[in-house]
Amino acid sequence: MKRIIESGIKRSMSYDTYRDLVKELAQKSATTGHNQSEALINYTKLNDRRMKRWDKTLKVSAAARKKLEKFNSKVTWLVIAESWCGDAAHILPVLNKIAEINPNINYRVVLRDENPQLMDAFLTFGKKAIPKVIIIDTATGEVLDTYGPRPSEAAGYVNRFVAMNGGLTESFKEDLQHWYNDNKGQNVIDDITEILNHLQSSSVYL
Template sequence: MPIFVVHMNYEAYKQLFDEILDNPNPGYPYNNEQYFNYTRLNKSRMRRWDKQLVLDEKLVNRIKEISERQHWIIITEPWCGDAAHIIPFLIRMTEQNDGISYDIQLRDTPPLLIESYLTAGTKSIPKLIVRDMAGNDLFVWGPRPVGAQTLREQLKADQADAEASKVALQNWYNEDRGKSLQEELVRRFLR
């Protein structure tokens, strides 16, 4: 069974994937073949984004201009498909300014911070919480870009099956290449 860490950096988060995938008897929910396979796929997606992602110059400049220290909390889980397309971008953003620290927290591991950041009453992830150093929330973003959310809601309304929905969202993220996420965050940082 993997060791779950409440707070972690990106390297520890990626190590968690390896612990899950290398374990012949992974714990819940990874003992479910579907969740296990999501995790394997998401590891591959993150690795691809780590190599290919390009941050928008406007966003990079805005992040570099941030003069007050910030702490970003990213709530996620290895099985989350949306997170695999978003977390690499968020981490790369934090690397643009030494005044930004971050930690990754698992949605389903205490202290269950997600309970304070529900989306329409659900524990939807990933979730980005940007705080000042006094612990005040500056803004919260997530669980996915507006375009992906609109697509998800349309697929649900159309009663698309789970596999068709996963493929459609995967295609959306691949075609968008992080552009929508970055545009949304530029608008947040410009407030």
């Protein structure tokens, strides 16, 4: 596992580099990943606009910032994503805002289709769901926790809908986008704050 993690980190990029990549792909009418379909290209263009908006408008409250600043152990966030992924477009900018607050967080992004072994090691219910955040002890390379592919509230909505309907409909996917827009990243901030607090107080760092 450590070899796979190390390989993923070596192949990863900063968030700023990822944003530049998505912007360039959108301008060229292309997308990350093996599938260069028109639909995924259009999603990449849409996600570039979404991420640009979130990068400018996302806010972290003073209370949340104070909690996040208390985390004092060095970790690496290796985030598996693709430019066409709608959930990634909403979540990755929030993770970046958090990482900017605490210098102990090394935030890296890696592409799913270019790292199949890494993705296969972190499936969600047997599926290659993204974005997937792998939280790693920077010093030891140990995986401490994972997060994703959706914030806790959104995951609950999705799981209940799938249980009742057998899958996601286009109308539900639109509703989910509205949820992200209304929530403004606060559920991700709360989730990550809780994870970091747990890691801080756990025996891992005692």
